[in-house]
Every structure is written in structure tokens, then in C-alpha cells.
Amino acid sequence: MRTTRTAAALLVLTTLLSGCGAWESFRTSDFAKEDGAAIVSAAGKAMADVTSMRLTGQVVARGTQVLLDLSMGPKGRCTGTLRAGGSHIAIRRVGARAWIKGDEGVYNSVSDRALPPQVLTRLSTSWIAADDRSILDLCELDGYLESFRVVNLVDGAGKAARDTSDAASDVTVEAEESVDGERVVRLSADTGEVVWVLSDAPHYVVRVESAVANDGGSLTLSEFNREVRVEVPDRGDVVRP
Template sequence: MGLAIAGLGMAAVLAACGGDDFTDQSGEEIADASKAAMKDLDSVKVSGSVTTDGAETRIDVQTDADGNCTGSIGVGDGTAELLGVDGDLWFKPDETFWRDNGGADADQIIAAVGDNWVVVPDGEDGFAQFCDVSDLMDQILEDDGDESTYTKGDTQDLDGDQAIAVDNKDSKGTSTGYILVDDPHYLVKIEKTEGQDTGSVTFSEFNQDVDVEAPAADEIIDLSSLAG
């Protein structure tokens, strides 16, 4: 059930900006500044979609550094709600999700789970990666190191904020990151049209509280307890 989104990698971002005007810096310097800002986040909302080997994954998740998250993950035609509280993680798939991913046991699982939340077991990285802002940024901002090149583009208005475009080319393809001109230089959007894992992802609600509450005990199902 892995949901890789690392292919959007834009290592968009490490060093301080210095005293020069931000947009006068090189594409790599702008990307490094944005990477530093994103790595310093306490929380963020990530929304968008990524297509890998013809399969689309849709993302709409707010997550923080304390194991809290809320939102949804869509795979194909199915969707699963996601909820994390202090490191405990649950998901609630719709019937289509179960039928697409449950195999021969789909009918049995649907009957057993109903409208309850399902415990995400330890070690299930497919969902867990969305419930830790640090891990998620590591996935998204990964690049090929010295093999990556950055080219600065134009400044444009994105939802009322000035952002500068930076193209990143590496072995995984070409992506464009849109980075806020004003400090902190957050990455607000990535678009990837060439190479592996194409799609578009936006970032918002920087450092805002993730308001979550654990499900009641009678609304939780542990599938491992149903085995056998």
C-alpha cells in the first residue's frame, strides 16, 4: 500500500539568503533558501495529485511534527480519510478503496469494518509518511544532489503572494517549484510534467495548529485482531 510521492522531488531548498535581493540570487540559492524554510516547518497542508505508472494518488492532508494529521488520500477511484493523534494513526477507506486494494478479502473487510476507523499498523509507511511533517518534506524535497540543476524563472502572483519559479532537472525528470519572494521563503507549489511521478502539489497553512481528536474506542477496528 505504498504511496510514493518522492518523485515530485524538488530539493527546493538549505542556506540563508544573505543581504542581496532574493530574486537576484541564482536558482540553486533560491531553492536552497526554500528548502531551509520547509525543513523548519512545524506543520503544513499538502494538497494535489501525483501519477505513478499510470496510477493517480490524490493528497489533501494537514500534518505536523508531533504525529498529528488529518485529511484524505485517494488512490485510483477510492479514497481513505486519514487521522493521526500523537503518533497513533487510523484510516477510514470508502468501499471503492477496499475493493481496489483488499483483494479476495475485500467483501469480508467491508463487512467487518463498516464505517469505523481502522488502525494503521506500525511499520506501514504508506500512510505514516503523511503524518510526520519532517518525513514528508524529506520525501518531497529529495533530489539527486550534485546531479540536479536549477534554473531561475519569472516572478508571478500566486493567490496574492509573489512567488518566483525555479526549474529543477535531475534523473527523475523536470519539476518547477514556486517559492515565496518574501521571507520565510516557503515552497508553495510544485508542478512536474516530465519524468517519474508527474503531478502538481500545493503547500499552505504553514505552522498552523492541526486540530484533531482521536476516534472513540467503539469506532476503531484493528484488522490484525480479525485475522484467523
């Protein structure tokens, strides 16, 4: 009798797992069984086809933690925010033009003297034309795709390696796990980088972590190939430095 009940319970459990797809989550995908070089190559090819994406997370810049949320598209289109030291900066870019808007804390921190209240109010409620190369690069999609492509694990130098033939010796395929409801393969390297790649095609890189001292961080890549809309500030709302 007990054997019958046990068999029936197992049958029900198996049926439920099969019906809801939970059983599949315990199985390792064929992609996760590939070696490091194959996964690196597949991820590199997938990222090469990305036309837009959203980048969120935190990085350390000159010892300061920066929280970022940027949506980047083709032709230099970008919009998002940066937060550091309790201050907030909004950024927009269209082609070779960029604008930033910071709160009062931003301008107090970069000014070598106390600014009058009316000046702070004017600055914090206006967009500042900022066509500096560093600002433009901050919102450069191609630059991020190169910097955060999984093949960075091979060289660890912040530049995408073109040749992944030796990647297997440098990259360790750690495990397959679930992130935000999607199956991903976790890769790691001796350089301190960890990368998560989608198990299902297209094999996008969806997360990057670095434990490099004074220059580490964690970034999530999402919303691939979606339209990025950027509203150009009105002329009356723009101040030129």
C-alpha cells in the first residue's frame, strides 16, 4: 500500500514538474556543456549584432561608487542617469551633441568656490551643453559593446580580443543558473571578471562583474535591440558653459 502511494506521488510530482517546466530547470542545456572557447565565440557573435541596449549597475571610478542607468542606441542616441556621492546627473545624447543636467550637489562639488543660490538654481534646472569627448564616450554604444564583450575574459585589459582560440585555457565555465527567469551560463577568469551569458540564442552577455581593485563593479545588460527615444532639450532650457 505504501509502495503504491509512493509511486502515485512520484507520478503526480513528475507530471506537475513537466507541466510547469520546473523539471527543465534542473537539466543542463547543451550550450552550458560547451567549452569556454565555444561559449566566448557565441557570445561575441551575438553582441556584435546588438543595435541598442540598456546598461544598469554600479562601478567604481577614482574610488567613488557610481550608479548608472543608460539606454543606448544607434547613431549616438543615449539617455540615462548617473548617481554618485548623493548627487544625480541626467544625460542625453543625439549624434555628436550631448547635454547634462545635475542637481545642486553636483555643481557644489565641482566648483572651487561657493555658488550663489540663484546660480545654483539656474544650473540645476537647465541642461548644460556638454560636447566633451568624455561625455560623448560615456554614451557610446559601440564602446560599451567592445568593453563589456565576454571575450574581455581572455585579455582582462578592457579591450575585446579578436582571437578567441585560446580562450578555453583562460575562461572557466562555472555553472548554469537562472537570472531573472532566464537560463544563463556563468564564466569566470583569473583576471577577476565574471560574465553571465544567455543559454538560449542569441547568446547575449547579460551581466558583467569585476573584482579588480579600485576599478570593479557590476553591470547588467538588457533591453537589447529596442528603440531608444531621446528628447532633445529646448534651446531655452540649454546653457552653454
